[in-house]
Amino acid sequence: MKKINKIGVLTLVLAMILSVLLSGCSQESKPSTNEQASKPATEEKIKVAFVYVGPVGDFGYTYAQDQGRKYLESQMKNVETTFVENVPETADAERVFTDLAQKGNKIIIGTSYGYMDYMVNVSKKFPDVVFEHCSGYKTTDNLGTYFNRDYQARYLTGMVAGKYTKSNVLGFLAPFGTPEVIRNIDAFTLGAQSINPKVQVKVVWTNSWNDPATEKTAANSLIDAGADVLAMHVDSPTFAQTAQDRGVLAVGHDSDMSKFAPNSILVGDVSNWGPYFVQVVKEVMDKTWKPTQYFGGIKDGGIIDITPFSDKVDKDFQATVNAKKQDIMNGKFDPFSGPIYDQSGTLKVKDGDKAPDDVLLSINWFVKGVSGSIPKS
Amino acid sequence: MDLNYIIAILAAGVVAGTPILYASLGEVIAERSGILNLGVEGMMLVGAVSAFYVGTYTDNKWLGLLVALIAGGLMALIHAVITIVFRASQVASGLALTIFGTGLSAYLGRGLVGIPPTSTFKAVAVPLFSQIPIIGDIFFKQDIMVYLSVILVVILWFVFYKTKIGLLLRAAGENPSAVDALGHNIFFVRYAAVIVGGMLAGAGGAYLSLAYSPSWIENMSAGRGWIAVALVIFAVWDPARALLGAWLFGIIASLGLHLQALGVMIPSNFLQMLPYVFTFVVLVFTTRETKNRRSGTPAALGIPYSREER
Numbered sequence: 001m002k003k004i005n006k007i008g009v010l011t012l013v014l015a016m017i018l019s020v021l022l023s024g025c026s027q028e029s030k031p032s033t034n035e036q037a038s039k040p041a042t043e044e045k046i047k048v049a050f051v052y053v054g055p056v057g058d059f060g061y062t063y064a065q066d067q068g069r070k071y072l073e074s075q076m077k078n079v080e081t082t083f084v085e086n087v088p089e090t091a092d093a094e095r096v097f098t099d100l101a102q103k104g105n106k107i108i109i110g111t112s113y114g115y116m117d118y119m120v121n122v123s124k125k126f127p128d129v130v131f132e133h134c135s136g137y138k139t140t141d142n143l144g145t146y147f148n149r150d151y152q153a154r155y156l157t158g159m160v161a162g163k164y165t166k167s168n169v170l171g172f173l174a175p176f177g178t179p180e181v182i183r184n185i186d187a188f189t190l191g192a193q194s195i196n197p198k199v200q201v202k203v204v205w206t207n208s209w210n211d212p213a214t215e216k217t218a219a220n221s222l223i224d225a226g227a228d229v230l231a232m233h234v235d236s237p238t239f240a241q242t243a244q245d246r247g248v249l250a251v252g253h254d255s256d257m258s259k260f261a262p263n264s265i266l267v268g269d270v271s272n273w274g275p276y277f278v279q280v281v282k283e284v285m286d287k288t289w290k291p292t293q294y295f296g297g298i299k300d301g302g303i304i305d306i307t308p309f310s311d312k313v314d315k316d317f318q319a320t321v322n323a324k325k326q327d328i329m330n331g332k333f334d335p336f337s338g339p340i341y342d343q344s345g346t347l348k349v350k351d352g353d354k355a356p357d358d359v360l361l362s363i364n365w366f367v368k369g370v371s372g373s374i375p376k377s
Numbered sequence: 378m379d380l381n382y383i384i385a386i387l388a389a390g391v392v393a394g395t396p397i398l399y400a401s402l403g404e405v406i407a408e409r410s411g412i413l414n415l416g417v418e419g420m421m422l423v424g425a426v427s428a429f430y431v432g433t434y435t436d437n438k439w440l441g442l443l444v445a446l447i448a449g450g451l452m453a454l455i456h457a458v459i460t461i462v463f464r465a466s467q468v469a470s471g472l473a474l475t476i477f478g479t480g481l482s483a484y485l486g487r488g489l490v491g492i493p494p495t496s497t498f499k500a501v502a503v504p505l506f507s508q509i510p511i512i513g514d515i516f517f518k519q520d521i522m523v524y525l526s527v528i529l530v531v532i533l534w535f536v537f538y539k540t541k542i543g544l545l546l547r548a549a550g551e552n553p554s555a556v557d558a559l560g561h562n563i564f565f566v567r568y569a570a571v572i573v574g575g576m577l578a579g580a581g582g583a584y585l586s587l588a589y590s591p592s593w594i595e596n597m598s599a600g601r602g603w604i605a606v607a608l609v610i611f612a613v614w615d616p617a618r619a620l621l622g623a624w625l626f627g628i629i630a631s632l633g634l635h636l637q638a639l640g641v642m643i644p645s646n647f648l649q650m651l652p653y654v655f656t657f658v659v660l661v662f663t664t665r666e667t668k669n670r671r672s673g674t675p676a677a678l679g680i681p682y683s684r685e686e687r
Contacts, residue, residue: 055483055595057490171638204637207646211599212590213396217389218634224385225638237491238590245499260493260592371640 048072048281049105050083051096053112054209060235060254061209064271065111065134071274072281079281089114097122101129107284109277110134113178119143130284135180137361139291146276148304149297150180151187151360152328153269155335156306156321157251158191160267161199161229163317164249168198171222173232173239175209177374179363181233186367187335188231188251193369202227203372212238223248229266240264249312256307267321268307275301295357299329336360341368380511386635387515387628391523394627396421396581396589396598398526400605401612401619402533403577407453409537409614410570411550411677414456415471417578418602419478424449424582426482429489429593432586438496442522442583449579450572452478457571461564464681479596489593498522498588520588522580526620529577533616546570550675553682563682578602604656611659613673622659629655 050069054062062085069081082105087096093115100108101122109132110119116136123131123143131143139145161170170192174181185203192199202225204218219230219242231251232239240261243250250261252268276296283289296303306325309318327333336355342348342365349355355363366374400417407414414420424445432441452474459470498520507517537543548556549566557563581601586593604626612619630652636643663673 055487055490057487057595063491202638202640204634205646206634208599210594210596212592212594212597213393213585213599213601214630214634216590217393217631218638220385220389221631221635221638224382224389224635227638236590236592236594237493238592241591255491372637373644375644375646 045078045080046107046281046285047103047105048079048081048107048109048277049100049103050081051087051093051100051108051110051112051115052083052085053087053089053114054235055085056083062111064254065273068273068277071272072277075274075278076281087112087115091118094118094121097131098125101126106130107132107281109280113180130280130289132280137293139293141291144280144289144291144294146280146294146296147361148271148273148300149295150269150271150304151183151335152298153304153306154184154187155191155194155328156325157231157267157269158188158193159195159321159324160309160313160317161188161231161249161251162192162195164266164312165192165196165199165229167226167228168196168200169226169228170199170201171219171225171227171230172201172203172372173215173218173222173230173234174203174205175234176207177205177364179361182366182374183360183363184233185370186363189367189369190335190340199369201370203366203370205372205375206234207375208234210235212236215239216242219243220246237261252307258307258310262310265310266313267309269304270307271304272302276303295361297328298325299331342366343368343370382635382639384511384514386631388518389635390628390631391515391519391624392589392627393630394623394625395523395526396584397601397605397608397626398530398620398623399581399584400578400602401608401623402526402529402616403449403574403581404606404609405574405612405614405616405619406533406546406577407571407574408609408678409546409550409675410567411553411675411680411682412457412460412567412571413467413471413679414453414474414571414574415468415606416452416456416474416478416575417605418598418600419475419481420449420452420575420578421478421582421585421598421602421605422482422596423452423478423485424579425586425597426486426489426582426593427579428583429494429586429591430485432497432583433489433492433495436495438498438587441496441587442580445579445583446576447579449582450576453571453575453578454568456575457568460681461567461571464683467679467681475602483595486593486595490595492593494587494591496587497591498584522584522588530616530620537616547675550677553677557682557684567682578605581605604652607656607660611656611663613663614675615673626652626655 052062056062056066073081084096087093107130111134113135116138119131119133120138123140127142133145135147136145172185189201202222204222206214206218215238219239223246229249230239230243232253237257237260240250240257244261244264249266250264252265258265334354338349338353339351340349400421404417427448428441428445431444432438456470456474459465460467500518500520503517507513545566549563553563585597608622611622633651
C-alpha cells in the first residue's frame, strides 16, 4: 500500500512538470467570463464586444487594445461595449465568439492572431454580425482585419538607439519568432543602421510573452555581451529596470515605460487603437462597412506612434527623427526601402523598391546586422 | 568567452536559482514531515503579489517580505487543514492550492500591474568578501535575500541534523505512529512544517516581485514552483543539496540566455529547454539512487496519519 502510494506520488509530480513544460509555462488559460457591461441601455444602443487573449491589466498588448475600447465608449454615446479577457487561442474561443454573437452584439472584435480560424467559422454562422480581427490575414463577407504599421515607429526608435549607443551593440529581447516580432526587430535594426552603419543588434529569445524573471536574466546577458541600449517586444518593463540598474539605456514598447526607468528610457513606441474602433462603428451605423485588411500607419490618427522623447535625446536629433516621421507620414519614405540584405547577404528588397505588405506580414528573415537566429516552430 | 563573461553567467545563475531555492527549502520541510504540498506555485504567486502590494504601498520591502511570509503560511494552512484534519489526498489538495493561488494572485494584483516598485532589494557588496577574485564577484555582490537564503540553508541543515526539533520533524515523515506513541503531537509537527514550508514559498515569491524583477505581472512565477517541487527529489530532502540544485538550475538557465547573447549558433529553443532537461535527468538519477540506498524519501510521505489505523 505504501509503495503504490509513493510511486503514485512520484508519477504525479512528473506528470505535473510535464504538463507545465507542454504548456510552455504559458499564461493560465482560464477564460474569465466576467463580462463587464456598462449601464443598461436607455435608447437603442449598438453593442460591441471585445475578446482578449490576456488580462486587461497586462500593461502591454491587451491593455492597449482595452484603452481603445474605453476610447470608443467615451467618443460614442450610443455604443455599449463588453469584453471577455483571458480567452485562449483554442476551440474555446469559437464558443466565446458564438456566445457573444448570440447575445446580440453587432460588432465583435477579436484581438489575437490565434483566433483567426475560429472567427472565420463564427462569422459564417452569423452573417448579420460584423467581425474585426487584429493581425490576421483571412477575411469573409463580414470579417475584416486590422493591424498597425508597428515597424514605422520601430524604425524611428531604432534611430534613437543607433544614435546613443557607444558600443555599437544594441540588445533586443524577443518572445517568439512570429512575423510581427521579426518585422519589429528588422525595422529597429534598419533605423539604427540609418544613423550608425556599424550597429549590430543582438537578439535573445525568452520564449514567453510574460516571464519577467527570465527577461531580467536575458537583459543582463545582453548587457554582459556588450549591449548598451536595450529594446524588446515582450510585455513587461523588466528590461528597462535592468538597464537602469546596470547604467545602460533602453527604448520602450507598447506604452510609455519611462516611469519604470526614468534614467534609461529614451523614447518608445505606442499603439492607439481607439480611433480605428470608432471608424468601424461609424461605418457599420452608416451601413458603409466592408471587410477590408486595414493596415494603419503613423499617418492614420496615431494608431501607431512614438512617445515623447526623454531629455537625454538632444533637441537637434529629436528634430531629425521627427523629420523622418514626417517623411513616413507623407509617403516620402518607407522603412523597408531597398536595398535590404538578409543576414546571409542575399538581396531581399531591390534598390528603389519597398517591401510589399504581404512580405511584411509574413516576414521570416533577419536583416543584415542582426545577430541571432530565428527559432523554427 | 572571457572570464568576466563566465563570472557574469554564474552570478546571474545564483540570482535565477534563489526564488527556486526558497521554495525548495520550504517543500523540503513540509515533505520531511510527511506532507507533500504541490501548491508551491500558487503559494509563490500569492507571496509575490502580497509582497509587491505591501512593499510598494508602505515603501518598505521588509514589510513586504513579512507579509509574503504570512500570506504563504496562510495558503499552506489551507493545505494543512485539508490533508491533516480531513486526511484528503495531498496531491489533489496541493494541485487545487496551485490553481487557487494562481487565480487569487491575479485577482489581488489587478490594480498592481504597471505600477513601478518603490522599495526593492538591491545588490549590496559584502565588505572584504566581495574583494576575493572571481568568488567575490559571483557570490558576494548580490542582494540581501540571496545572502539570507544561504544562511537559511545553514540553519536548516543544523536544525535537521543537530537538534531535537529536526529529529522530531524527520521522524514525523518516517514513522508518525512512533512519534505519536512517544507522546509528541504528530499533528502539531506536521502543521508547523507545512506552514513554515508555505512561508518560504511566499518568500520565494517575494524574491521575484521585490528583488529579481521588481514588478507584479499575472503568473510571474512562470512554473518556478514546479521546478522547486522537482528539486526536492534531486535534493534527497536535504537543504544543502537543495542549494546545489537550485543554483545549478539557475546557472543552466542563465547559460542558455548568455550563449544566445553571444550569438552562439545553437537554436534558442534548445537552450531554453536545457534547465528542464536537467530536471528530468536528475529526477531519473536521484530516484534510482534513493531506491538503491533506501534513503532520502520520507517513508510516510503522502500518507495521511490516523490514530485509529495505527
